[in-house]
Amino acid sequence: MSIRINPDLCAGCGNCREVCPGSLLFKEKESNKTYIKYPEECWGCTSCLKECKFEAISYYLGADMGGGGTTMYVKEENKELHWHITRPDGKKKIITIDTTKANSY
Amino acid sequence: MDIKREKLYTDILIIGGGTAGCYAAITIGEKSDKKVMIAEKANIKRSGCLAAGVNALNAYIVKGKTPEDYLEYVKRDANGIIREDLVLTMSERLNGVTRHLEKLGLVILKDEKGDYVTRGDRNIKINGENIKPILAAGVYKHDNIQVLNKVNIVDYIIKDNRVLGAYGFSIENNIFYVIYARGVICATGGAAGIYKPNNPGFSRHKMWYPPFNTGAGYAMGIREGAEMTTFEMRFIALRCKDTIAPTGTIAQGVSAPQINCAGETYDRNYGAPTTANRVYSTVEENRRGRGPCFLRTKGIGKRAEEELLKAYLNMAPAQTLKWLERGAGPSEENVEIEGTEPYIVGGHTGSGYWVDTNRQTTIKGLYAAGDVAGGCPQKYVTGSLAEGEIAAEAVMKYIAAVLQQEVLCEEEENKFREITGYLKNPSGIYTVGQLEEAMQKIMDEYAGGISGSYGYNEVKLAVGKNRIREILKLAYKLHGEDFYDLMKIYELIDRLVVAEAVIAHLEARKETRWHSFQENLDYPGLNDKDYFLYINSVFKDGEIRIIKRPLVDRRQTYEHQN
Structure with a gap:
């Protein structure tokens, strides 16, 4: 499990680099865009996804833990987190979480 | 390579800006104007155990219960080997720090009377996705707290068994730091990555405990001759297979029992229902050919499933993704479970620094809080906050009576050569x-x-x-x-x-x-x-x-x- 950063969408703001608890994200020298240098060291905490305002970072499960190519990104709007999940066949699902409400469980 | 060298001075140095470290800083920030410095190897906004969030507060004294009841629970679970003085002083503060956390911005579920809604005997329901940014924001409110992000501390500065500060370096700017402080709180967390993990290949860091908590606080203390306790009580979590996501949310949330491959419940066949025995029973069922083991979730219904998908996004998003990836959620398939590799973590077991009741280690002026402090299991989030508060109050008293001291330049030079060697x-x-x-x-x-x-x-x-x-x-x-x-x-x-x-x-x-x-x-x-x-x-x-x-x-x- 790890993340991928789409260089076409990355604005190079560096917010994700700042918060990664493993300091695994680095800046490309020429483009200033961010890339993950150590994808196998990602904890999967999604801190970087939550920082990205450009939907550039997607989260996936490694094949060694049952991953089959489904990806996920998150967008924050008005105290809601919208988790966008895309399956390899193109099917999409959005799960919205109201951050002002507690978990049911 | 061009290496810069900087010498910094503060009243109190906090090593590690996770749960305990941030709360210790907030406590000092609210109660005094002493200068505090947090040295954090990542960034306090998302560093430590709470990066992804947490699903509940698992240490709270619910109505009708007392701190002594919590102590008895911890004692039973640890088969008697706890420091009662530490567990009791922690338990007495659990509800106070919870109220404080709510004031800082944490969402806690309340009933119509305004009381917290409980989940079991000791737990309350929250939205903990943003708990770490909330703590970090609490830190940044105080002008007397300086945060050094991306600074990795590697050794203490010690003279005559008294801590004078610490050595470290910036991982981004090639700066070597000598930080002098009158008192130091170690809050680096525990140690993951010592044992071969469940997923040893590409997903090697998909583990329960943060893979970036590498036992630095323990190692720095061990190197300086600090007394340590109960390292043999390793922590092994019972987790959802592959994603190593929590099982408690399912087990308690939808009352799902542990079952073996034959569909039989088994955990009560292995002694008292302690944290250790829940793992042991699963290990034994597998060893005796009755694995894999599961949490029986089949039939919980679509509504419960949707709530679980959301709950996991707030703390362990990989599990939600796994359910969606498979195209079959917990209402259709039971959730397979396994034990993790062992960790050394004083927030769950008794491993860590041997401290006095005020959380001072055997090195004078060095305090420990959270996962790095021993003798006090089942701290979880609120217990770590409580220990941060106790250590902060104690270090403030300690520094009132001591002056700043430095070691000889030669000693600083030797450490510089050792580290940059x-x-x-x-x-x-x-x-x-x-x-x-x-x-x-x-x-x-x-x-x-x-x-x-x-x-x-x-x-x-x-x-x-x-x-x-x-x-x-x-x-x-x-x-x-x-x-x-x-x-x-x-x-x-x-x-x-x-x-x-x-x-x-x-x-x-x-x-x-x-x-x-x-x-x-x-x-x-x-x-x-x-x-x-x-x-x-x-x-x-x-x-x-x-x-x-x-x-x-x-x-x-x-x-x-x-």
Whole structure:
């Protein structure tokens, strides 16, 4: 499990680099865009996804833990987190979480 | 390489800006104008255990219960080996820190009367996705707190068994820091990555405990001869298979029992329902050919499933993704479970610094809070906050009576040469990754890892000890290109130092006190007569020396004797 950063969408703001608890994200020298240098060291905490305002970072499960190519990104709007999940066949699902409400469980 | 050198001064240095560290800083910020510095190797906004969030607060004194009740629960779960003074002083503060956390911005579910809604006997329901940004924002409110993000501390500055500060470096800007402080709180967290993990390949860091908590606080203390306690009580979590996501949310949330491959519930067949026995029962069912084991969720219904998908996004998003990836959620398929690799983590078991009741370690002026502090299991989030508060109050009193001191420039220079020496080592055959893999394999095979169902014997431990020492020698020869590499080298060295201490502790407890957590195959039974005590240790003259100490009672205020 790890993340991928789409260089076409990355604005190079560096917010994700700042918060990664493993300091695994680095800046490309020429483009200033961010890339993950150590994808196998990602904890999967999604801190970087939550920082990205450009939907550039997607989260996936490694094949060694049952991953089959489904990806996920998150967008924050008005105290809601919208988790966008895309399956390899193109099917999409959005799960919205109201951050002002507690978990049911 | 151009290396800058900076000397900094503060009243109180906090090493590690996770749960306990941030709360200690907030406590000092609210109660005094003393200068505080947090040195954090990542960024306090998302560093430590709470990066992804947390699903509930699991240490809270609910209506009708008392701090003594919480103590009794912890004592039962740890089979008697706890520091009652520490657990009680923590328990008394659990509700106060919870209210404070709510004021800082945490969403806690309340009923129509305004009381917190409980989940079980000790838990309350929250939205904990943003708990770490909330704590970080609480820190940044105070002008007297300075945060050094991306600064990795590697050793204390010590003179006559008193802490004077710490050495470290920026992993981004090639700056070597000498930080002097009148008092220091260590809040680095515990140690993951010592044993071969569940997912040893690409997803090697998909583990329960943060893989970036590498035992630095323990190792720094061990190197300076600080007394440590209960490292033999390792923590092994019962988790959802592959994603290593929490099981408690399902088990408690939708009352899902543990079942074996035949659909039989089994956990009550293995003694008291302690945290250790929940793991042990699953391990044993697998060993006896009745695996895989599951949480029986089939039939919980679509509404419950949707709530679980959301709950996991707030703390362990991989599990939600896994359900969606499979196209079958928990209402259609039972959730497979497994035990993790062992961790050393004082927030769940008793491993860590041997502290007095005020959380001062055996090094004067050095306090410990959270996962790095020993003797006080089941702290979880609120207990770590409580310990941060206790340590903060104690260090404020301590610094009122001490002046800032420095060591000789020569000593600072020697440390600079030692730390930056890795940049001058020639590139060798081995890398940090290779040696880490070797360490994890040795610990797995010889010190009670997953592959041996967590069991070990003395002969295996002796082999393991020698191999860990050999790997440590190789680690001292590693080459780093820059300060980021230097951090990785120190993380490996710290893990190896902790690994050797774990082996010494496992060897010293000649009984089996906690199944799976400490499964001594030479001594499979309990031995209350000889081992109803703490196993402590001190590193001296290149060897780990074991000290057995009698239990401390709840009415006692424990002080170090020397």
